[in-house]
Amino acid sequence: MESAFSSADLSAIWLAFKLAAVVTVILLLVGTPIAWWLARTRSFWKGPVGAVVALPIVLPPTVIGFYLLVAMGPNGPLGQLTQALGIGLLPFTFAGLVVGSVFYSLPFVVQPLQNAFEAIPERALETAATLRASALDTFFSVALPLARPGLLTASVLGFAHTVGEFGVVLMIGGNIPDKTRVVSVQIYDHVEAMEYAAAHWLSAGMVAFAFVVLLLLYTFNPSGQRK
Amino acid sequence: MLIFVCLLVAGQAAHAGEKITIAAAADLKFALDEIVVLFGKAHPADRVETIYGSSGKFQTQIRQGAPFDLYFSADIAYPRALKEEGLAASEVQSYAVGRIVLWSASRDTAKMTLADLADPSIHKIAIANPKHAPYGKRAEEALKAAGVWEKVEARLVYGENVAQAVQFVQTGNAQAGIVALSLALSPELAKQGSYALIPDKLHQPLEQGFIVTKRATDNPLALAFAQFMTDKEARAVMARYGFGLPGEAK
Numbered sequence: 001m002e003s004a005f006s007s008a009d010l011s012a013i014w015l016a017f018k019l020a021a022v023v024t025v026i027l028l029l030v031g032t033p034i035a036w037w038l039a040r041t042r043s044f045w046k047g048p049v050g051a052v053v054a055l056p057i058v059l060p061p062t063v064i065g066f067y068l069l070v071a072m073g074p075n076g077p078l079g080q081l082t083q084a085l086g087i088g089l090l091p092f093t094f095a096g097l098v099v100g101s102v103f104y105s106l107p108f109v110v111q112p113l114q115n116a117f118e119a120i121p122e123r124a125l126e127t128a129a130t131l132r133a134s135a136l137d138t139f140f141s142v143a144l145p146l147a148r149p150g151l152l153t154a155s156v157l158g159f160a161h162t163v164g165e166f167g168v169v170l171m172i173g174g175n176i177p178d179k180t181r182v183v184s185v186q187i188y189d190h191v192e193a194m195e196y197a198a199a200h201w202l203s204a205g206m207v208a209f210a211f212v213v214l215l216l217l218y219t220f221n222p223s224g225q226r227k
Numbered sequence: 228m229l230i231f232v233c234l235l236v237a238g239q240a241a242h243a244g245e246k247i248t249i250a251a252a253a254d255l256k257f258a259l260d261e262i263v264v265l266f267g268k269a270h271p272a273d274r275v276e277t278i279y280g281s282s283g284k285f286q287t288q289i290r291q292g293a294p295f296d297l298y299f300s301a302d303i304a305y306p307r308a309l310k311e312e313g314l315a316a317s318e319v320q321s322y323a324v325g326r327i328v329l330w331s332a333s334r335d336t337a338k339m340t341l342a343d344l345a346d347p348s349i350h351k352i353a354i355a356n357p358k359h360a361p362y363g364k365r366a367e368e369a370l371k372a373a374g375v376w377e378k379v380e381a382r383l384v385y386g387e388n389v390a391q392a393v394q395f396v397q398t399g400n401a402q403a404g405i406v407a408l409s410l411a412l413s414p415e416l417a418k419q420g421s422y423a424l425i426p427d428k429l430h431q432p433l434e435q436g437f438i439v440t441k442r443a444t445d446n447p448l449a450l451a452f453a454q455f456m457t458d459k460e461a462r463a464v465m466a467r468y469g470f471g472l473p474g475e476a477k
Contacts, residue, residue, distance in 0.1 A: 074333075074399040091400040092351055092384045174384030174395065175356060188387075192283045192359040 004201045011178055012186035013205070019094070019182060020162040023101040024109070027158045028151075030102070031109040035154075036139070038110070039117030050114075054107045061104065061167025068100050069172050092174035097182070100168045109158040116150020117143065149221050156217050160210065244272030245448040248294060250285040251277055252301035252435065253390035254325055254362060254407035257415075258468040259299065262461045266452060273448050281388035283359040289314060289440055296443035297452060301325060301389075301407075302361035303436030310438060316449075317439035322456050324471035325433035326408040327365050332396055332420035334403065339423050341373035344403065352379055353395035353404035355386050361433060362389040366405035368430040396420070408469035435470075 005013070038050055056064060071078045072090040078099075079089055090096035120143055128138040144151070166184040173180030175189070183202060190199035251259050256279050263275045282300040289298055289309060299322070300306050306319045329336050329344075344352055355363030363385065370376045384400075386392030389407050396404040397419060411422040437456070443449035455461055462472055 069394075069398055069400065072400070079399075088350070089400060091395075091398075170387060174351070174353070174401075175387075176384060189356065189358055191287065192281060192356075192387075194283065194287060194359075 005205075006198065008177060008181075009183075009186060009198065009202055012181050012183040013202075015094075015178065015180075016163050016182040016184070019097055019101060020159045022098055023105060023162045024155055024159045026098070026102055027105060027109040028155060031106060031113060031154065031158075035110045035113035036117055036143070038114045053110050056104050057107050061165070062171065064100065064104055065168040065171025068096075068103070068168070072096060072099070072172070091172045092176060092180060094179050096172055097169055097180055100172055101162045101165055104165055104168050105158050105161045108161045109154040112150045112153040112157060113147065116147035116153075119150075120146045152221050153217065156213060160213050164206075164210070244270070244274060245446070246274040246276065247296040247443065247446060247449045247452060248276045248278065249297045249299065249452070250289070250293070250295040251279055251297075251299035252282045252285075252361070253279050253388040254301055254409045255279065255299055256390060256410065257413040258409055258464055258470070261464045262455070265460050265464070266455050269455075270448065270451070275448075275452065279390065281355075281360055292442075294442065295440055296446055296449040297437060297439055299435070299437040300361075301433065301435050302364075303434045306436045306438040309440075314441050315438040316441050316444040317453060319436045319438055320453065320456070321434060321436050321473045323435045323465055323473070325362070325365075325435055326427060326469055326471070327362060327369060327405055327425045327430065327433070328408045328411050328422040329403060329425060330393070330396060330406045330411050330416070330420055330422045331403040333399060334421075336403065336421045336423045339403075341370060341375055341425065341429075344370075345375050345378040349402045350382060351384050351395070351401035352382050353384050353386055353392040353401035353406075355389040355392045355406075357385075360386075360388050361435075362405075362407055363392075365430040365433055369405065369425050372429040412467070412469050 034049070034053065038046060038053070069091055070076050072082070073079045074083065074089060082088060082090055087095075090099060124142055124146065125138055128142045133141065164184065165182070166188070169180065169182055169185055170188070173182070173185065175181050175185055183206065187199050187202045187206070190196070190202065249259070259277055263277060266275060267273075278295070282302055282305050285293070285295065285298055286300070286305040286309060289295055290312070298306055298309070303319060303321060306315065309315050310319050329339055329341065354366040357363035357367040367376070370379060384395055386395055389410065392404050393406045393410050393416065395401040396406070397416070405425065408422070408424065410416055411420070437453070439449050439453050466472060
């Protein structure tokens with residue numbers, strides 16, 4: 001039997017994982033302060049900001065893909081900005097996929113973190129304050145360790161959701177090997193070209209990957225499931 | 228509630244006509260829409276629904292029992308395969324020969340040739356995916372025949388079908404594209420850009436074919452539409468969108 005995966009398949013798998021890794025790191029950096037603020041604030045803006053963060057859960061990927069394609073184009077606000085900065089245009093580039101995926105996976109990182117932060121008892125933070133810990137110190141020494149299960153859930157969901165992304169990538173990626181042709185798009189191409197065997201291998205691989213990831217998460221991080 | 232039911236029943240009665248669904252290649256978007264309107268004048272009680280997409284995808288979907296009554300492919304090989312598998316209720320009818328053009332929204336392409344694509348200031352060039360889209364295959368053949376494939380390959384971006392390739396150029400994200408003449412001639416695109424016809428010596432012909440699918444075997448409306456495609460009116464629309472017509476060149 002031939003090797004199950006062609007080199008193009010392997011490259012598409014590698015690209016999807018690379019994208020997911022980069023996006024997860026960025027989302028943890030960006031999402032943590034947002035989640036912390038959402039968990040702690042009593043501001044009027046909590047509702048609106050929370051709703052904006054959750055938008056990608058409800059919106060079809062085509063909406064995000066369409067607006068990004070237009071916004072990142074030469075006449076769009078993002079496109080004008082990136083051109084002025086000398087970066088060029090983002091559609092059809094790996095960086096463009098990163099930008100799109102950060103939007104698309106944002107709620108999957110922010111919401112578990114927010115839940116974890118909300119579950120931290122007020123007393124733990126107050127105790128730290130009476131011991132004269134600074135706000136920043138309290139956050140890193142008390143809040144983050146207590147929110148560890150949420151941090152793990154957020155990382156895994158952010159990563160897995162980005163690996164599973166399709167619609168946004170199809171609309172802004174341009175299907176370029178080694179740059180924007182991730183595994184979900186590669187499967188689509190196999191199906192369109194009626195290469196069902198190749199599509200089966202990749203699809204079954206994705207099912208196994210998704211199952212193992214979620215199984216590990218639910219087995220080793222039961223507290224992350226708590227309501 | 229009673230009124231609601233009455234309205235429903237009345238609605239049903241008012242819509243006594245037949246309905247057919249056509250799956251058609253993306254390059255037909257504008258031409259077939261016009262033909263459907265013409266056909267509708269002769270069949271006011273009936274409804275014709277059109278769905279546009281990639282020929283390869285529709286072929287797969289029809290194999291899996293998709294509810295399409297007619298299938299217009301941009302590559303006649305696809306409906307031929309379905310016919311061989313016993314999934315067609317008609318002969319495979321050749322209805323048009325497509326042409327490809329170099330199209331741009333930001334440059335005057337009227338005097339450009341494929342060789343000009345070597346210009347590195349054209350950062351991205353959009354074509355349909357040659358792996359499964361007929362227009363993409365022909366674009367690749369033409370670029371190779373013109374001897375510029377090596378120079379442009381790294382700058383190519385691939386649309387899922389030829390309409391998405393157009394959209395990449397339309398939004399300015401690609402500076403040029405190789406797309407269907409029928410789309411470049413549409414009123415929408417004609418005012419947004421310019422095109423140069425690519426000599427058809429550079430690629431295999433884009434012979435396009437359609438079938439009535441097996442599920443529409445006894446559907447008179449589907450057969451009537453198939454018949455209408457050979458009508459003078461329908462052919463005139465196809466010709467206006469730049470398609471070569473069967474039996475015309477011979």
